[in-house]
Amino acid sequence: MKKNIVILTGAGISAESGLKTFRDNNGLWENHRVEDVATPEAFARNPELVHRFYNLRRLQLNEVEPNAAHKALAELEKAWQGDFLLVSQNVDDLHKRAGSKKLLNMHGQLRSIWCTSCDAKMNWENELTQTNECPRCRVKGDLRPDIVWFGEMPYYMDEIYEALNFCDYFVAIGTSGNVYPAAGFVQMCPQAHKIEINKDASLVSSYFDEQWIGPASEQVPTWARKILNS
Numbered sequence: 765m766k767k768n769i770v771i772l773t774g775a776g777i778s779a780e781s782g783l784k785t786f787r788d789n790n791g792l793w794e795n796h797r798v799e800d801v802a803t804p805e806a807f808a809r810n811p812e813l814v815h816r817f818y819n820l821r822r823l824q825l826n827e828v829e830p831n832a833a834h835k836a837l838a839e840l841e842k843a844w845q846g847d848f849l850l851v852s853q854n855v856d857d858l859h860k861r862a863g864s865k866k867l868l869n870m871h872g873q874l875r876s877i878w879c880t881s882c883d884a885k886m887n888w889e890n891e892l893t894q895t896n897e898c899p900r901c902r903v904k905g906d907l908r909p910d911i912v913w914f915g916e917m918p919y920y921m922d923e924i925y926e927a928l929n930f931c932d933y934f935v936a937i938g939t940s941g942n943v944y945p946a947a948g949f950v951q952m953c954p955q956a957h958k959i960e961i962n963k964d965a966s967l968v969s970s971y972f973d974e975q976w977i978g979p980a981s982e983q984v985p986t987w988a989r990k991i992l993n994s
Contacts, residue, residue, distance in 0.1 A: 766846035767932040770924075770956075771837060772949055773852045773859070776938020776963055777980045781828040783856055802913045811894050811908075818909040819891045821855075822874045830862035833937065833984035838863035840988045849927045851920075853939065853946050855911055870918040870946065876910035879903065885910050918945065928953045933991070935959045938980050941967035961987060 801817040850867045855874045877888040882901035897904040934956040941947045950971040960972040961983045976983045
């Protein structure tokens with residue numbers, strides 16, 4: 765019988781490619797408080813600072829490559845016989861570059877911008893400032909990073925909840941368990957076998973049936989081979 769699987773990935777999987785995680789132990793990123801760079805209020809207050817913050821993060825994508833964990837998930841997707849959905853909390857493009865197709869970036873993407881004037885979303889590779897005009901509507905100053913900030917609703921929630929409701933396996937990889945609603949996904953699929961792959965225990969580890977502790981680049985390929993052979 766075909767089995768359905770939902771996989772959730774967090775910062776831990778991309779950290780092994782060299783991407784800095786959003787928060788360090790002090791709750792900072794590049795010496796900025798989350799409240800200063802990742803809320804709608806922060807953007808309204810100081811758009812130049814917010815643009816500079818995300819421009820640096822976008823630029824860093826040119827310096828990193830998908831690691832073995834990203835590649836293993838792309839290969840698992842190709843080989844899986846049932847429904848497959850990869851949900852990422854990350855805003856990088858490493859899953860896409862590794863070959864993942866059935867992918868939802870619930871928190872947006874660094875290489876995408878959103879025009880709040882015409883509501884268009886477009887690919888964007890370069891720096892973004894208040895002086896840029898929208899390529900679609902030509903309005904200047906209404907472009908922002910296509911990132912879900914704190915206080916905003918993540919993307920694709922209806923699709924994600926539907927997949928969780930019917931999945932046979934739920935797998936969380938490199939997640940901290942402290943960012944909702946993603947941290948609550950493990951409790952939304954009571955019928956699923958729940959697997960956590962993490963460098964350390966998360967805040968929601970007790971809800972999982974099975975833990976694989978160690979670096980994602982080592983544990984994910986091993987787990988993927990095991991589940992394909994089971």
